Amino acid sequence: MLAKSLVIAGLFAVSALAETHEYHWTSEWVYANPDGMCNRPVIGINGVWPPPVIEVTKGDRIVLYYTNGLGNETSSIHFHGLFQTGSNTMDGPPGLTQCPIAPGQTMLYNFTVPDQSGTYWWHSHTEGQYPDGIRAALIINDPEDPYADMYEEAFTLTISEWYHDLVSDLVKSFISVANPTGAEPIPDSGLINDSQNVTYSLKPNTTYKFRIINYGAFVSQYIWFEGHNMTIIEVDGVDVEPYESEMIYITVAQRYSVLITTKSEEELVKLNQAVFPFVTSIDLDMLDTLPDTLNWNTTGWLVYETDAVDNSTRPDPALLDGSFDDLNWTDDFYLTPLVVQDLITDDEVDQTITVNVTMQTRGNGANYAFFNNISYLEPVVPILYTLFSAPEDLITDSRIYGSTTHSFVLEYNKTAQIVLNNQDPGKHPFHLHGHQYQLVERSEASDDDSVFITYDPDSPGEQRPNPVRRDTAYVRPNGYMVIRWHNDNPGVWFFHCHIEWHIIQGLSMVIVEAPEQIRATQSLTQNHLDVCKGGGYPTEGNAAGNTADYFNLTGEPQDVPELPAGFTAKGYVAMVFSCVAAFLGMACITWYGVSDIKTTRRRLEARVIKREGLDAILGDEELERDLINDAGVEPSSPLLSGRNSRDSNVSRRDV
Ligand SMILES: [Cu+2]
The missing domain is CATH 2.60.40.420 (Cupredoxins -  blue copper proteins)
Structure with missing residues (x-):
């Protein structure tokens, strides 16, 4: 890791204390075997995995030059939990505040952390990328x-x-x-x-x-x-x-x-x-x-x-x-x-977003995740870029940001709440960018998957006068939660389940908080525009890239249609398994694969390209399989074996 710290000489005592931390990172594929059972490709920084921890002090500036050296896929960096007040463009999610960083491009993340401290982390916000290893801690020390x-x-x-x-x-x-x-x-x-x-x-x-x-x-x-x-x-x-x-x-x-x-x-x-x-x-x-x-x-x-x-x-x-x-x-x-931050009471809530969470088997037989029957898809133009390029009088109209981005426009200095009814038997941890929200209510779970516990404003559950604030909180199975915050941080912010598998299934939506204030006080950097250009991504227009008519969304990514009438998810399961049982499994799957998948979900196609690209980069080097049984480690009862006796072995490569 190349990192140097420069003390800024300032006229004022406070700025003399603030440091600038400059990092030059290039991501690349390396091999690692952290559990001692499988040597596999992981994404390292400057040839090293695990990637570096960022540790700064409240008030400092972070200047990170991030070069995508992966060769086979786009990338990005998000700083989880940071407010990015006035620096929304540095938040990191492709499709919201920046273009995907194409291989070979360098993005400059340059921002301060003036008003928060504690334990955070950074990770790629490119879909499905951080579980391959590109994540680490981000610590902000508090002088007080x-x-x-x-x-x-x-x-x-x-x-x-x-x-x-x-x-x-x-x-x-x-x-x-x-x-x-x-x-x-x-x-x-x-x-x-x-x-x-x-x-x-x-x-x-x-x-x-x-x-x-x-x-x-x-x-x-x-x-x-x-x-x-x-x-x-x-x-x-x-x-x-x-x-x-x-x-x-x-x-x-x-x-x-x-x-x-x-x-x-x-x-x-x-x-x-x-x-x-x-x-x-x-x-x-x-x-x-x-x-x-x-x-x-x-x-x-x-x-x-x-x-x-x-x-x-x-x-x-x-x-x-x-x-x-x-x-x-x-x-x-x-x-x-x-x-202390007083509870935003029921009466004080200005804007409410109510969403039901469901998982559905769609017309191609695959399973997706939905807020109110919308499964998130990345727009052609990042939402912040639409906001900067649209006619001024349209930027408070959520339609220009697309239908499958599921965007909500919030007003400056008002209060907002999300009422989230979980109509799914799973637990989900929901993260909002740009805020530490109040966790106002959270119901118990329902053990009966056909009975949902739904928020009822007329009979509120338990609330606390100074509720816990955090940026990620879970909802229980078939239950609900209510979160509230003050719209004091103009920006385009993601709200999503933080289970990466569910993000891939589309369990995300977008908050466009105070669009007029964003446009009046913030701007895109030349570097960010250059990164778009380097990858061939448009920087103007609505969610579909249309600059002539911002309400014409022809060409925006579309969700996979619902199952044909009469088909149910269970029917699909039965169909698939009966095919398998009849030794026709592969033929069956292939048949459905070619006949039914009429999806415009760009990212799934992109993913196939990505994997093929990796094979080319790694060349003839096979994945070194050293699985438990091959390694001769007895898979004794998991109840009794609390640890793996083999030493972990992380391969490192010098820069
Ligand atoms: Cu989830």
């Missing part, structure tokens, strides 16, 4: 950290599930007539700090801060430290009142900072123990199938620096059987922000 005196040292602890296959390969069978119910790909293992068997060396009688980030693509995880309680002090960049916790449930994209106080030497002697396991455990409710080869528990170790007790032996962790319903894990709804 209210908890600074309470801990001696801070660690970052990342967790994620891991796959042995490329996303582009997994998607081929995921979005497919052979998978009409939309069963998500099953992970192959879990990682801690992009590795396994991680150890932290700790002193007795000392308090440490752990910044916990789940940057997986799919599954929520439970985390606990044996023999040690956690005190939660931050969620998603929001400092909260100290909250004791035995166990945390963390969805993908969420972050928690916790304090852990170590035991005294006397206690260690009394326990005759100086090594304590900590465990992350996948929420098995989210998996459609559970292969024997999956060890859903990943273990790390707190190792005390002491001579009083033997600290060379690692005790077996006490593992759980995957049922967490009766355990005492913390419900984040009851966390209280340190900086």
Whole structure:
């Protein structure tokens, strides 16, 4: 990594303190084997995987020159949880605030972080890209950290599930007539700090801060430290009142900072123990199938620096059987922000967006995800670019931003809410860019998949006067949640499920917040326009690229039509399986494949090209398969095997 920091000499004391951090990154395919079971291509930065952590101080400037060196696919960088106030164009999602960065192009992300601190992360926002490894922590230190005196040292602890296959390969069978119910790909293992068997060396009688980030693509995880309680002090960049916790449930994209106080030497002697396991455990409710080869528990170790007790032996962790319903894990709804922001009450809400979440098998036999029967598709022209190029009097009309982008226009300095009714038996973590929203209500789950618990404004559920604020919160199966925020950050912001598989299925929509203020106070950079030009992407016009008539959306990407009348998803399953049973499976699938797929979903076609491109780049080098059974590691009962005994092995290549 090439990084240098320059101190800006300023006339004012405050600017003299702010630093500029300049990074020059090129993404490229490298090989890595973080779980010791499979050496696979991953996306590294400057030849190294895992990619670099960004660590800055509140008020600093980040100047990141990002070159797409992948060769076979477009790319982008998003800074998860950052407000990007006044710098919407630096937010990162292609189709919203920028064009896809074509291979060989360099995009300059240049912005400050004036008004927030805490635990964040950065990742590619190109669909299906970050699970291939292009993600890392982003830490903003607070010079006025209210908890600074309470801990001696801070660690970052990342967790994620891991796959042995490329996303582009997994998607081929995921979005497919052979998978009409939309069963998500099953992970192959879990990682801690992009590795396994991680150890932290700790002193007795000392308090440490752990910044916990789940940057997986799919599954929520439970985390606990044996023999040690956690005190939660931050969620998603929001400092909260100290909250004791035995166990945390963390969805993908969420972050928690916790304090852990170590035991005294006397206690260690009394326990005759100086090594304590900590465990992350996948929420098995989210998996459609559970292969024997999956060890859903990943273990790390707190190792005390002491001579009083033997600290060379690692005790077996006490593992759980995957049922967490009766355990005492913390419900984040009851966390209280340190900086009070009064509840936006029912009466104070100015603008409401109500969406029902469904998954549907469509006319091509594949399964997609919907807000109100719209499955998101990337527009031809990024929405922010439409906003800058359209006639001024049209920019508050959501129609010009397209129908399948599912865009909502919000007014400046008003309040907004999303009422989200989950008509799906899955849990979904929903992320809003540009804001830390108030989690105002969240219902229980409904165990009966035909009975939905739907928001009723006339009989509100539990609300709290200073509700927890965060940028990612989950909704329970068949339940609802209500989130609210102040429209004080003009910008084009994504709202989407952060499960990458569901993004690929289209579970996204767009908030166009204060379009007139965006246009009056912000602008596109020449570099951003050059990146579009370099990839051959248009920068003017409506969602379809039409500059003559902004209401003519001819040519915008279209959702796959609904199943023909009389067909049901179950009918499709029966059809597919009866074909397979009759040894006609392949013929059946091929027949449906050629006869029924009349999709204009550009990205699926693009994905096939992408995979072929990778084969060319990697040349004759085969994927080195070293799966569990081949490696001779006994897949003993996952209940008993808390860890993989093999050392992880990350291959690194110098720049
Ligand atoms: Cu989801």
